[in-house]
Amino acid sequence: MQAATIKLFLVHGSPSGLRTAELSNWSGKAVAAPRTEISSLLKREELTSPGFYFLTGVDPDSGDRAIYIGEAENVANRLKAHSSKDFWNSVTVFVSKDENLTKAHIRYLEGILIEKANNNGSAVVVNSVNSGAKLPESDAADMDIFLEKCLQLLPVLGVSYFNEKIDPVSDSKELLYCKIKGLIATGKRTANGFLVFEGSQAVLEHRPSAVHSIKKRELLIDKGFLKKDGDYFVFLKDIEFGSPSTAARVVRGGASNGLTAWKNSKGVSLKELEENET
Structure with missing residues (x-):
């Protein structure tokens, strides 16, 4: 990954509370919050846009870390439907500041992320299906770049399930x-x-x-x-x-x-x- 400047804004002053994150010269934006601040998160204008999101917490059966990856054309409305899921305690959302993310784009990104999470094996993936979507070659290339920036931001926001694993030989x-x-x-x-x-x-x-x-x-x-x-x-x-x-x-x-x-x-x-x- 390339070097980058990250801009973090703590909406209520707490580093673990509602916060936004952006990278220099990037059209995307992340918004994250603990479940205790979900009402404030849902009021944000960004969440009325298309985007994809991560619900993270602990699997009640195994005690392992758990993650749900979803997408929606109106993220706020979709998140309201997840109130019945009790495993998650935080949410991280990605949207586009220039409103260029389409339904096909976010389904494509969701599919790749679910596959990555399953292959990583570091958390229980709650999703029952992997929808995904096919894109024209140029759109897919653009989304791959967008995804790379998202993966760069995720650990900063506490979502580390996609981190590259270490080299056992060098250590x-x-x-x-x-x-x-x-x-x-x-x-x-x-x-x-x-x-x-x-x-x-x-x-x-x-x-x-x-x-x-x-x-x-x-x-x-x-x-x-x-x-x-x-x-x-x-x-x-x-x-x-x-x-x-x-x-x-x-x-x-x-x-x-x-x-x-x-x-x-x-x-x-x-x-x-x-x-x-x-």
């Missing part, structure tokens, strides 16, 4: 290992949680009390991220979890304290490593 000295029954999973603490690397192994059988990990593992299996290989599971790609404990639960098949389950090559736990840093 090999920071690798951590979770071992159980002769199986080994390799991972690393990240700014967003914990990343388990491709090729890591996980136990095949769940523990009787493994309610949350069963659902998470089934989701990873359905997406083709976790596959049975003989008498264990293997990770087919890098997967970022919301916490070290969530990652450890999937690897070990039941409740686990990730701070003690993950250790470096010398056997020092993540908990000890973090305590030594403070």
